Amino acid sequence: MSIDMQLQVTASLLRRGDSLDRLSTGLTLLGALLGLSQFVLSNPGVWGVTCGSGLLVLGLWQKYWAVRVAFDADLFQHLAQRAANLDERTQALDQALTALNLQPADRSDRPWNQRIAGALTLLRRQALLVAAQVLLTLVFIFAGPWLAVAG
Structure with missing residues (x-):
């Protein structure tokens, strides 16, 4: 598979993080309402x-990863659309990331397969945090009535 197609596929996968972020935002708001309602009672x-x-x-922690995943999705999409001179663009990207203190200087010149794997790891972390939020919500929904009765 050509590198431009790998970048495009990676960008497409990373954009799925937006859906995860929207689900997490809803669960985070539910958590805020749940916490506030307990103090109103x-x-x-x-x-x-x-x-x-x-x-x-969990929602705030997920939001951090969502921002990083969205940033990477935009970068991969931008580079996939202009993959003709990818070596020059990669050097320019590394210089920009280093200048903005978004990447240590010693992490420059990594091969694209390592960059892609790292970006997908961020997406997995985000998905795990959303899964933890969903699990905690389900535990509260199913165990809450019994815990309220038990005292």
């Missing part, structure tokens, strides 16, 4: 505050 439950706080923390 006269008897705030530890379970609700814990789940709400967990959803908030």
